[in-house]
Every structure is written in structure tokens, then in C-alpha cells.
Amino acid sequence: MEAPHSGPAAETVPETAGTTAPEPAGTVTEAVTVTLTVTSPEQMQDLGRRLARVLAPGDLVMLTGELGAGKTTLTRGLGEGLGVRGAVTSPTFVIARVHPSLTGGPALVHVDAYRLGGGLDEMEDLDLDVSLPESVVVVEWGDGKVEELADDRLRVLIDRATGDTDDERREVTLVGIGTRWAGLRADLA
Numbered sequence: 424m425e426a427p428h429s430g431p432a433a434e435t436v437p438e439t440a441g442t443t444a445p446e447p448a449g450t451v452t453e454a455v456t457v458t459l460t461v462t463s464p465e466q467m468q469d470l471g472r473r474l475a476r477v478l479a480p481g482d483l484v485m486l487t488g489e490l491g492a493g494k495t496t497l498t499r500g501l502g503e504g505l506g507v508r509g510a511v512t513s514p515t516f517v518i519a520r521v522h523p524s525l526t527g528g529p530a531l532v533h534v535d536a537y538r539l540g541g542g543l544d545e546m547e548d549l550d551l552d553v554s555l556p557e558s559v560v561v562v563e564w565g566d567g568k569v570e571e572l573a574d575d576r577l578r579v580l581i582d583r584a585t586g587d588t589d590d591e592r593r594e595v596t597l598v599g600i601g602t603r604w605a606g607l608r609a610d611l612a
Contacts, residue, residue: 471500477610480529483573485565488581575601
């Protein structure tokens with residue numbers, strides 16, 4: 424069910440929004456779910472700028488989606504919205520990049536965990552637990568690897584058409600886990 428929209432992304436809210444949702448590891452935590460439709464890379468970047476308005480130091484954002492789904496494009500918008508230094512590009516080969524704030528806000532720590540096979544033990548070398556309290560930490564491919572860093576976290580699931588297609592449409596599901604995200608729906612309005 425798609426709602427009419429006045430902005431760049433149409434918001435639909437699943438019937439299960441605001442109820443308890445299962446985590447990948449099978450644990451159950453209170454969650455708020457918001458689903459958005461994005462139809463272009465520019466809209467994905469704009470969604471990142473909108474999300475940046477609600478992010479604060481200590482926030483953990485986990486991005487999940489196939490290659491080319493728009494994870495780095497969303498993060499680029501987060502960087503713009505947070506006012507950080509440096510071009511936000513995929514950290515695939517360096518694993519993590521730190522973008523300091525130019526505005527006195529939190530730094531953006533952008534991690535690509537795709538090449539990391541283990542869980543949090545393998546991530547410890549990145550010292551994310553040290554960076555998290557004063558930064559916004561965004562982890563691409565973080566499911567099953569970084570959940571232990573924060574009880575409250577934002578999971579962003581990006582679904583796109585697969586196969587031989589040039590369809591730019593993405594369904595972006597934001598799952599706010601923990602009390603920090605109780606107002607997610609209102610914060611994005």
C-alpha cells in the first residue's frame with residue numbers, strides 16, 4: 424500500500440509498525456518500522472540528509488542491501504546532512520573512514536564490513552566501541568557483526584529490483600530498535 428506523497432519519498436507504514444520485531448539473531452526487541460519508496464539516487468541521498476537531522480552522537484546505523492542498492496548513496500546524504508569533511512565514498516578497501524564534522528556536530532564513521540567474515544571480534548580492531556559515543560557510526564553489511572555495539576540502533580534495509588533492469592525504485596525499511604528510536608516516524612515527518 425503506497426500513500427500519496429508531497430515530498431521526494433512516499434512513506435508507507437506496514438501493519439506491524441510499532442510492534443515487537445524479530446532481530447536477525449533471533450532476539451526480540453521493541454522496534455519501530457517505517458517503509459519509504461525511493462525512485463532515484465537523488466532521492467536516496469535526500470533521505471540520508473533527512474535522516475541526518477535525527478541522528479546524534481552515539482547512534483549506530485546498520486545498512487543492508489545488495490551491491491548497488493544505494494547504501495553508499497544514502498551515507499553520502501548522511502554526510503552532507505551532518506556537515507562532515509571529505510567526500511563520502513565506499514570504504515570497501517579501507518574498511519573504515521572517519522569524516523570529522525565541519526560544524527561542531529558528530530563525526531561520521533563509515534564502515535564497510537563486507538570483507539569481514541567474523542562477528543564483533545573481528546570488528547574490535549576498528550575500535551568502533553571507542554568511536555561510537557562521540558560519533559555517528561554507519562556500518563554497511565553489519566548484520567550479524569555489530570549488533571552488540573549498541574542496544575539502540577537503526578537498521579536500514581534497502582530492497583531493489585534484481586536482474587537485468589535499470590529500475591531505480593528502492594523500498595527502504597527503517598527499523599528503529601530500542602527506546603532511542605521510539606519517535607522515528609514523527610522525527611521523519
